Amino acid sequence: MTIQDRKQRENEARRRAILSASRLIAETEGWNALTTRRLAHEIEYSQPVIYAHFDGRDAIIEAIALEGFDELATVLSSARLTTADPRQALLALASAYSDFADRSPALYEAMFVARSTLSFANAATPDVMRAAFQEIVSAVRPFAAGRPPGVLAEVVWAALHGVCTLKRGSRLGPEPQSQRLEIIVGLVAG
Amino acid sequence: MTIQDRKQRENEARRRAILSASRLIAETEGWNALTTRRLAHEIEYSQPVIYAHFDGRDAIIEAIALEGFDELATVLSSARLTTADPRQALLALASAYSDFADRSPALYEAMFVARSTLSFANAATPDVMRAAFQEIVSAVRPFAAGRPPGVLAEVVWAALHGVCTLKRGSRLGPEPQSQRLEIIVGLVAG
DNA sequence: TCGAATTTCTAGCAACGATAGATTATCGTG
DNA sequence: CACGATAATCTATCGTTGCTAGAAATTCGA
Numbered sequence: 001m002t003i004q005d006r007k008q009r010e011n012e013a014r015r016r017a018i019l020s021a022s023r024l025i026a027e028t029e030g031w032n033a034l035t036t037r038r039l040a041h042e043i044e045y046s047q048p049v050i051y052a053h054f055d056g057r058d059a060i061i062e063a064i065a066l067e068g069f070d071e072l073a074t075v076l077s078s079a080r081l082t083t084a085d086p087r088q089a090l091l092a093l094a095s096a097y098s099d100f101a102d103r104s105p106a107l108y109e110a111m112f113v114a115r116s117t118l119s120f121a122n123a124a125t126p127d128v129m130r131a132a133f134q135e136i137v138s139a140v141r142p143f144a145a146g147r148p149p150g151v152l153a154e155v156v157w158a159a160l161h162g163v164c165t166l167k168r169g170s171r172l173g174p175e176p177q178s179q180r181l182e183i184i185v186g187l188v189a190g
Numbered sequence: 191m192t193i194q195d196r197k198q199r200e201n202e203a204r205r206r207a208i209l210s211a212s213r214l215i216a217e218t219e220g221w222n223a224l225t226t227r228r229l230a231h232e233i234e235y236s237q238p239v240i241y242a243h244f245d246g247r248d249a250i251i252e253a254i255a256l257e258g259f260d261e262l263a264t265v266l267s268s269a270r271l272t273t274a275d276p277r278q279a280l281l282a283l284a285s286a287y288s289d290f291a292d293r294s295p296a297l298y299e300a301m302f303v304a305r306s307t308l309s310f311a312n313a314a315t316p317d318v319m320r321a322a323f324q325e326i327v328s329a330v331r332p333f334a335a336g337r338p339p340g341v342l343a344e345v346v347w348a349a350l351h352g353v354c355t356l357k358r359g360s361r362l363g364p365e366p367q368s369q370r371l372e373i374i375v376g377l378v379a380g
Numbered sequence: 381t382c383g384a385a386t387t388t389c390t391a392g393c394a395a396c397g398a399t400a401g402a403t404t405a406t407c408g409t410g
Numbered sequence: 411c412a413c414g415a416t417a418a419t420c421t422a423t424c425g426t427t428g429c430t431a432g433a434a435a436t437t438c439g440a
Contacts, residue, residue, distance in 0.1 A: 007417095036397060046420050048399075057397065112361070113303070120361040147373060154362050155349060155373045161356060162348025171302070171310040172344050183337060183345045187377040226428060236389050238430070247428065 015053045017043045019067070022060050026106035031061070031114075062118055065110040069128040072111070075100050076135035086142035087189040093139045094160055094181045101164035102177075108168075112161060133157070143188050152188075159184050205243045207233045209257070212250050216296035221251070221304075252308055255300040259318040262301070265290050266325035276332035277379040283329045284350055284371045291354035292367075298358075302351060323347070333378050342378075349374050 021042040025034045036057060040047045054060045079096035080089045101108040110116075119125055121133075137153040144152055163180045166172050172180075211232040215224045226247060230237040244250045269286035270279045291298040300306075309315055311323075327343040334342055353370045356362050362370075 035395080037395085047397085048421095049419070051398070052418085112356070113359075115359070120359075121363040147376075148365075148369075150363060151365055151369055152373060154356075154365075155353065155370050155377075158352025158356055158362075158370070159345060159349040160352070162350070162352035163345065165355070166302070166344075166348055166351060169303075169305065169310075172348075173311040173340065175338075175341055175344075179338075179341055180345050180348070183342060186337075187345075225426080227426085237428090238390095239388070241429070242387090 011053075014043070014045070014049070018050060018053055018060065019064055023064050023067075023107065026064075026110070027104060031106060031109065034060075058117075061110045061114055062116055064107065065114070065116060065118065066126065066128060068104070068107045068111045069126070069132050071107075072097075072100055073128060073132040073135060076132060076139075080135060080139050086139075087185065090139045090143070090189055091181065091185045093135065094156075094185055095178070097160045098164055098177055098181060101168070105168055108164065113165065140188060143190070156184065156188060201243075204233070204235070204239070208240060208243055208250065209254055213254050213257075213297065216254075216300070217294060221296060221299065224250075248307075251300045251304055252306055254297065255304070255306060255308065256316065256318060258294070258297045258301045259316070259322050261297075262287075262290055263318060263322040263325060266322060266329075270325060270329050276329075277375065280329045280333070280379055281371065281375045283325065284346075284375055285368070287350045288354055288367055288371060291358070295358055298354065303355065330378060333380070346374065346378060 018039065022034055022039060025038065025042065034057070036047050036050055039060075040050060043049075050060075054063065075096050076093055079092040082092050083089050118129070120129065133153065136157050137149050140153050140156050141149045160181075163172070163177065163184070167177060208229065212224055212229055215228065215232065224247070226237050226240055229250075230240060233239075240250075244253065265286050266283055269282040272282050273279050308319070310319065323343065326347050327339050330343050330346050331339045350371075353362070353367065353374070357367060
């Protein structure tokens with residue numbers, strides 16, 4: 001089976017190469033710069049090889065988004081657990097979310113802006129996506145006060161998503177983002 | 191000058207035809223369906239005529255976005271003024287915003303999601319865009335309580351923007367949107 | 381009514397995502 | 411080692427996109 005193994009290893013390595021090259025291109029030059037020709041040149045294979053690994057350009061973006069959910073869940077979790085104080089924990093989570101969006105805007109776009117066949121908020125939702133959302137739920141639960149924690153978490157998430165995307169699109173004023181995050185936390189945590 | 195006048199009238203009519211045809215296509219089939227060939231066929235002229243009116247496809251989208259800001263400002267203003275109670279006024283504004291995004295998702299996308307050369311929140315910001323934002327500022331001002339009303343308005347706007355875009359992308363749960371709007375208003379208006 | 385100016389169209393470019401079919405490399409077997 | 415079969419990879423191409431140059435047609439003023 002060693003030959004099969006080697007082929008499988010090579011296949012997986014190439015799949016990873018496609019994903020990391022795509023991510024690098026998207027993060028440095030935007031998703032529009034990710035063309036199949038450019039990508040093929042970058043991984044030093046011809047275009048059809050890409051289609052042996054992914055159904056098409058959109059499938060690559062979705063695979064990258066899935067990577068992102070895993071990373072975001074980790075980031076949010078460690079931020080939330082830096083303190084036992086619920087209010088400070090919520091602020092830490094909000095800052096971590098905003099930093100994540102700032103540091104990897106293309107990744108963030110793939111996860112939360114791009115049209116996608118990934119299913120959110122239902123039975124078919126992948127575990128990594130659930131995990132990321134559950135971090136927000138955990139952070140807001142102490143402040144639920146009768147409100148459904150899941151819906152409150154959606155609202156807080158929406159506020160964070162809004163300030164991140166609007167800021168990214170130069171649609172907000174010059175005030176530092178931290179000011180907006182503190183207002184969000186203040187509204188929730190009283 | 192009647193010949194000049196007629197030409198100008200025809201020019202303006204054709205410009206309007208381009209915009210309304212584009213908007214219809216985008217609203218019924220999405221922005222991807224707006225191709226210059228399709229648009230040319232729709233307005234019954236050849237492609238180059240489009241470029242006599244707009245610098246390109248993106249310029250059309252921006253012109254449509256500008257129309258949208260005017261419409262949104264009107265919608266928000268009349269919603270806000272349906273009641274003298276600040277809390278009810280804020281809820282009415284939030285509902286009106288959400289309804290606007292629901293009813294014209296393509297228009298909304300052009301205004302708040304698409305990359306754009308329109309400048310937000312600075313000296314060069316067009317009046318219609320200022321007016322729409324000022325409606326939100328007016329609605330939240332009664333609840334500012336020491337916070338800068340402009341930044342608070344940005345946060346409320348971001349929350350509304352977030353719930354609208356995330357819902358549009360099927361990223362939120364099955365609960366009715368009104369539940370989220372009430373939570374947002376509750377957070378701001380105590 | 382006719383030459384000049386303007387308007388409009390036809391035809392085409394380069395780049396895109398994607399794929400069919402030829403070509404090369406690799407495999408197990410005698 | 412050699413060879414036929416299989417698998418992997420590439421070249422070349424398709425249809426579509428935004429956009430534009432240059433030809434053709436129309437409209438204008440004299």
